[in-house]
Amino acid sequence: MTLASRDRTDLPEGAMLLDCTIRDGSYAVDFQFEDDFAVELLAGLGETSVPLVEIGHGLGLEAERAGVRACSIADERWCEIAGSTLGDKQWGMFAQPSFTRVSSIAAMCDRGMSFVRVGMEAEKVADNLGYLDEVADACPRVYLNLMKTSDTALDRLLPMLEGVRDDLAGVYVVDSHGTMLPADVRAYVSAVARHFATVGFHGHNNLGMANVNSITALQSGALIADGTLNGIGRGAGNAELESLAGIIAKTDRDRFGYRQLARLAEFCRANMRVVPEDRTMQVFGGVIGIHSGYFPLVSELSEKTATDPAVLMETAAGLTDHSPTKDHFHRAAALLAHRAAA
Numbered sequence: 013m014t015l016a017s018r019d020r021t022d023l024p025e026g027a028m029l030l031d032c033t034i035r036d037g038s039y040a041v042d043f044q045f046e047d048d049f050a051v052e053l054l055a056g057l058g059e060t061s062v063p064l065v066e067i068g069h070g071l072g073l074e075a076e077r078a079g080v081r082a083c084s085i086a087d088e089r090w091c092e093i094a095g096s097t098l099g100d101k102q103w104g105m106f107a108q109p110s111f112t113r114v115s116s117i118a119a120m121c122d123r124g125m126s127f128v129r130v131g132m133e134a135e136k137v138a139d140n141l142g143y144l145d146e147v148a149d150a151c152p153r154v155y156l157n158l159m160k161t162s163d164t165a166l167d168r169l170l171p172m173l174e175g176v177r178d179d180l181a182g183v184y185v186v187d188s189h190g191t192m193l194p195a196d197v198r199a200y201v202s203a204v205a206r207h208f209a210t211v212g213f214h215g216h217n218n219l220g221m222a223n224v225n226s227i228t229a230l231q232s233g234a235l236i237a238d239g240t241l242n243g244i245g246r247g248a249g250n251a252e253l254e255s256l257a258g259i260i261a262k263t264d265r266d267r268f269g270y271r272q273l274a275r276l277a278e279f280c281r282a283n284m285r286v287v288p289e290d291r292t293m294q295v296f297g298g299v300i301g302i303h304s305g306y307f308p309l310v311s312e313l314s315e316k317t318a319t320d321p322a323v324l325m326e327t328a329a330g331l332t333d334h335s336p337t338k339d340h341f342h343r344a345a346a347l348l349a350h351r352a353a354a
């Protein structure tokens with residue numbers, strides 16, 4: 013079948029996909045993987061043309077230091093599995109300045125890790141420039157992952173990136189709430205791409221937009237789009253790696269081996285015991301722009317105050333010009349309870 017020229021994606025030649033099935037997908041299985049499953053999945057990925065693979069705990073290296081349930085597979089073991097299955101692919105882990113020690117990143121690099129993605133909100137970048145420098149000394153390829161990017165208006169975002177070293181491996185626009193639409197992706201990605209040579213995009217799928225957003229990102233100047241097999245990931249999940257590869261195969265050429273990825277997606281669907289998630293909350297979160305990490309608190313408070321969770325989310329969002337925090341949800345619940353009693 014010949015595609016109309018308007019259906020071609022016209023991606024840059026160097027466009028890459030990053031598989032984060034293990035890292036983001038770990039949330040969906042409460043961070044518990046069987047060793048055999050991990051070996052088979054990474055060996056399968058090793059046979060594809062996907063150049064970048066992210067493994068380890070969903071929140072990042074040493075997340076257990078922040079009180080989160082540990083991954084069933086230890087970081088050292090992840091390095092062994094990746095080293096023995098991924099051949100010469102680049103593989104890495106996520107890190108957050110509040111709990112990941114630079115010495116631990118260095119230790120993973122000694123075990124073969126080739127990149128680290130350091131996640132933080134744009135507001136926190138200025139305070140963490142020193143941390144980024146130290147990580148850059150410890151690891152050859154450092155990506156800055158701007159978590160919840162859409163919480164920061166574009167005109168405020170770029171000044172917040174001042175001082176970020178330009179020798180980073182790349183800077184990521186991250187749709188953590190799955191709230192962005194293609195026009196948002198275009199605006200953020202093209203603006204960040206004017207300042208950094210390599211831009212990545214990581215999309216969540218609350219509103220079913222993650223695939224089209226990822227393709228839009230690649231068309232707007234991003235060189236990397238993230239995906240997970242079968243879209244398995246935190247909350248509503250992510251862009252589907254096999255679909256991204258398939259769309260690229262259909263509109264350009266088969267750059268990433270979509271057939272093998274489709275088989276691996278089915279392998280994940282059949283073998284990952286995904287913890288059920290509340291679809292109502294995912295959609296509300298996508299529309300209102302609330303992170304899935306707050307859904308349990310929103311459920312608890314809305315039950316206590318007999319309020320619609322969407323109203324609670326909207327009220328909390330109205331209390332701040334940024335992303336609501338725990339405190340905003342508590343204040344919103346108190347406000348709604350007070351109004352109901354009046």
Ligand SMILES: C[C@H](O)CC(=O)C(=O)O
Pocket residue numbers: 036070071072106131159160186187188189214216246
């Ligand atoms: C630590 C987070 O899970 C990073 C991420 O993937 C997101 O913000 O989305």
